Amino acid sequence: MSKKSSRARNATGVKRPASGVKRPVTTVCRCEEATEQEIRQAIRAGHHSLEEIKRVLRTGMGHCQGRGCLRIIARIVQEETGIPASEQKMPMPRPPLKPLPLGMLGRWQDDERGTMNDE
Amino acid sequence: MSKTADTVVIGGGIIGAATGYYLAKMGHKVVLLERDFPCSGSTGRCIGGIRAQFTHDLSIRVMLESIRIFSKLGDELGQSVEWHQGGYLFLAFDLERKKAFLDAIRIQQGYGLNVEFISADKCGQIVPGLDQEGLVGGAYCPTDGQADPFKVTYGYLAGIKRLGGEVLVRTEVKQVRVRRGRVVSVVTDKGDEIFAPNILNAAGCWADDVGKMVGVEIPVKADRHESLVTESVERLFDPMLVDYRSDGCYFVQHIGTGHFIGCYTPVPLVPGLQIDSSDEFITEMPRRMVRLVPKLGGVKVLRQWAGSYGMSPDGSPLCGKTPVDGFYVASGMSGHGFMFGPAIGKLMAELIVSGEPSLPLDQFALDRDFSKAEAMK
Numbered sequence: 001m002s003k004k005s006s007r008a009r010n011a012t013g014v015k016r017p018a019s020g021v022k023r024p025v026t027t028v029c030r031c032e033e034a035t036e037q038e039i040r041q042a043i044r045a046g047h048h049s050l051e052e053i054k055r056v057l058r059t060g061m062g063h064c065q066g067r068g069c070l071r072i073i074a075r076i077v078q079e080e081t082g083i084p085a086s087e088q089k090m091p092m093p094r095p096p097l098k099p100l101p102l103g104m105l106g107r108w109q110d111d112e113r114g115t116m117n118d119e
Numbered sequence: 120m121s122k123t124a125d126t127v128v129i130g131g132g133i134i135g136a137a138t139g140y141y142l143a144k145m146g147h148k149v150v151l152l153e154r155d156f157p158c159s160g161s162t163g164r165c166i167g168g169i170r171a172q173f174t175h176d177l178s179i180r181v182m183l184e185s186i187r188i189f190s191k192l193g194d195e196l197g198q199s200v201e202w203h204q205g206g207y208l209f210l211a212f213d214l215e216r217k218k219a220f221l222d223a224i225r226i227q228q229g230y231g232l233n234v235e236f237i238s239a240d241k242c243g244q245i246v247p248g249l250d251q252e253g254l255v256g257g258a259y260c261p262t263d264g265q266a267d268p269f270k271v272t273y274g275y276l277a278g279i280k281r282l283g284g285e286v287l288v289r290t291e292v293k294q295v296r297v298r299r300g301r302v303v304s305v306v307t308d309k310g311d312e313i314f315a316p317n318i319l320n321a322a323g324c325w326a327d328d329v330g331k332m333v334g335v336e337i338p339v340k341a342d343r344h345e346s347l348v349t350e351s352v353e354r355l356f357d358p359m360l361v362d363y364r365s366d367g368c369y370f371v372q373h374i375g376t377g378h379f380i381g382c383y384t385p386v387p388l389v390p391g392l393q394i395d396s397s398d399e400f401i402t403e404m405p406r407r408m409v410r411l412v413p414k415l416g417g418v419k420v421l422r423q424w425a426g427s428y429g430m431s432p433d434g435s436p437l438c439g440k441t442p443v444d445g446f447y448v449a450s451g452m453s454g455h456g457f458m459f460g461p462a463i464g465k466l467m468a469e470l471i472v473s474g475e476p477s478l479p480l481d482q483f484a485l486d487r488d489f490s491k492a493e494a495m496k
Contacts, residue, residue: 046288052156055163055269063350065422094422095401099350103416106406 028076029069031062039073043080050074051091060091063099121312124150124285126471127305129292129329130321131155132162133268133457134449136275137464138319138471139284145472149284150313151276152305154291158272160323162457164394164426166346166380168359168371169458170207170263171232174223174494175435177482178459179230184478185462189266192461196274200266203374205357207263208245209495210411211236211255212364220258223495227260234260246356248414265359265371268457275464295332295446302333302445317471319447324392324429326437326450335441337485339451341427343389344382345400350419351377360411368407379418381408384496394425428454434493438463438483439470447471448485453496 026036034057047053050060050073059073060066074085096105124147128139131153139151153159169189171182188195189202211217220236227234237245239254276286287307294306295318304314320337322329330337352372359371370381383404401423409416431437431451436459438449449467452459466476481487 047156049156051159055156055158056273061348061422063421092424094424095396095398096420096423099419099421101417101419102349102405102409104405105402105420106409106416108402109406 028072029057029059029062031064031068032058032060034059034069036076039076040080043077048077048081048083050077050088053077054091065094065097066091120310121304121314122150124148124313124315126150126317126319127152127313127315128319128321129305130160130323131157131272131276131286131288132160132321132323133272133275133460134323134452134463134467135319135321136272136279137460138321138449138467139286139464140275140278140282141465141468142471143279143282143284145468147317147468147472149279149282150315151279151284151286152290152292152307152313153286153288156288157276157286158269160325161426161429162268162272162323162460164346164424165268165457166371166382167265167268167373167457168207168263168369169265170260170359172207172209172223172227172234172258172260172263172495174226175482175491176226176230177478177480178435178493179227179232180478181459181462181466183230183232184465185459186262186264188461188465189264192266192271192274196278198270198274198277200270200274201373201375202264202266203357204262204264205359205371205374206245206259206261207361208242208358209258209361209363210242211257212253212362214255216363217255219494224258232260233262234258245358246360246412248355248412249360250411250413259358261358263359265374266457267373267375271457271460292329292332295329297333297443297446300444302443317445317447319449319467319471321449323450323452323456324427326429326448330441330448333441333443333446335443335446335448335485337437337448337450338432338489339429339437340390341392342430343391343393343395343425344384344428344454345397345404345423345425346380346382347401347404347420347423349379349415350421352379352418353377355412355414362407362411366403366407368404368411370408378421379408379415383407392427394427396423396425429456430454432489433491434496436463436483437485438467438480439485441485453493
């Protein structure tokens with residue numbers, strides 16, 4: 001795909017509406033409600049890495065921990081800066097990867113010593 | 120390329136950002152250098168608690184000033200920093216701890232801090248859902264609080280730029296040049312040389328590496344501290360809860376997001392700069408939180424992470440001049456850099472500009488006697 005045609009597409013790969021059509025707001029990080037426009041603004045303000053964008057917009061800090069948005073944001077960074085998505089450093093994945101209740105995690109050590117107790 | 124500045128600040132965490140801002144406000148041309156990106160060290164990994172409940176008298180006085188600054192910082196920087204005066208409640212589960220808190224409270228009240236020892240019942244009123252089993256009472260200060268470390272730091276950095284200073288990210292200091300015992304310039308990894316009569320080492324856990332460039336030893340050692348954050352839930356209580364038992368923890372609900380966020384200090388400590396996550400923490404921390412507030416049991420953990428405390432030998436900051444003229448240090452914040460930041464920034468700026476900070480920083484000097492440790496670390 002040439003650079004020009006990649007620019008003509010938005011982050012999800014869907015062709016943008018023709019000019020003159022009002023573009024709807026595209027939410028990229030649904031958990032923290034960050035839009036494509038906010039992400040582009042952050043990049044243009046000098047926040048060039050996924051880690052920095054995460055710190056200013058909380059992208060990837062919500063329920064899905066970035067599974068939904070980080071790759072999309074990496075593509076937006078590529079469009080804005082030319083840094084290939086494949087060369088961008090992903091934020092370190094952190095446990096527990098999937099949200100788990102405090103009560104369940106807190107019983108883990110007891111459970112390992114004894115039997116697993118469901119609520 | 121070469122350029123000049125009145126002060127070069129090394130480090131884009133809270134200490135460098137705040138000091139740079141107050142320097143710029145006092146008319147200094149500031150160039151701030153950050154090796155990675157702002158908040159990429161310890162500041163961006165801290166949980167945002169702010170308290171004046173210390174035992175070192177200078178720490179109490181500096182924190183009273185910091186809290187005054189935090190309470191107006193949103194207006195000062197022209198953006199919200201999510202400052203919320205929710206208080207800190209230190210819990211006592213035995214009489215020995217109660218006595219230690221009473222001793223601390225006497226010192227703190229001497230400086231005008233609004234702090235008192237309250238009964239277990241009163242603790243339960245302030246923290247609905249608190250399990251009072253074995254609780255003797257708590258040291259409660261309603262004027263302590265919380266703020267957002269990213270918003271505060273980025274706000275200060277934006278202020279530096281607004282006031283005509285420069286913030287250079289992804290720019291590492293490779294060399295600090297000294298001539299006849301006085302700083303001359305810093306040389307960056309881009310090959311640029313920045314000439315300045317004042318250089319501030321605000322490199323946090325890495326301050327000793329920067330100090331070595333001019334032959335000044337900065338006694339800062341990193342410890343790993345782990346944290347976790349939960350999903351956001353309805354507002355349950357206001358203060359930061361601190362449990363000082365050997366298997367205790369501390370956590371707070373963020374005003375802006377509704378997340379619970381907390382840490383504990385591991386026994387034994389985990390020295391070094393590694394910031395990996397441990398299995399022990401992700402099971403122990405929830406156990407300790409739920410033991411204190413059982414109704415948190417159903418609240419889900421989103422993420423655990425870790426950061427480094429840059430510890431000084433006695434747990435109090437290292438601030439002031441060094442044997443090299445024009446080379447200043449503000450580091451070794453010992454896990455309290457974010458809360459100390461605004462006041463330390465202002466005082467360091469005063470020290471650099473006029474030589475006379477409005478609060479003397481002698482007790483935080485690099486060459487002090489380190490034998491008297493901070494008891495409320």
